[in-house]
Amino acid sequence: MARSLDGLVLAPVSDQEPGQVGTGTRFAYREQDGTVWAEYAGGDIVRGHLVGTRDGDRLDFRYVQLKHDGTTSGGHCRSAVVELPDGRVRLDEAWEWESQSGSGTSVVEQVTGTSAMEQPTT
Template sequence: MTAQDTAPRAPSLDGRTLAPVADQAPGQVGTGTRFAYHERDGVVWADYAGGDVARGHLVGTRAGDRLDFRYVQLRTDGTTASGHCVSEVTALPDGRLRLTETWEWESGPGRGTSVVEELTTGGRR
């Protein structure tokens, strides 16, 4: 793999706020959840909250337009959960970013796919 293979094609996630385009099952992220992303030198991290999630954190790496990260969250019902996610970053025609995610809980059963998109400054897609 060359440096060009791992260089991001879509812009950096740093300073961007993203939200799911659809609700997941209860106790998971949903359209009310907001992810505040940071990125530096191939490292990505985010804080998130909203909906059924009181507080969540994720940390991982970016190689090209592929993210690989672990996440942990505290739900509003007081339970905790953790998992692993691999996402593909794409730039939308209007310049916003989209993450197409494949995730799996590590703290219990369950896996799935989801899409999160960057919000505009007004908080809408």
């Protein structure tokens, strides 16, 4: 099993469609006893929250977010936790909106250095 997500900051490796998470979005993860949660913000997202579970290297969570245009949206995501050769963590994600139509895949990776400081406040 890959290491704990607790205290890690992750960011998308590429932008999604406009109005969604992108390379400017930062996810501040927490993990304890099989439970995972995070706050996120950046790019088009004012504030987002996710909460779910971890079983081995699999995450299953729901997310909800507020965009700068005042709209909200939410959905469901399943992710595989991968430890990269350099020791950082990557999540390979398959997500689906529950508040609107659409689904897709994305990749988020652990950020380090000064960019990691641009995380949402908890």
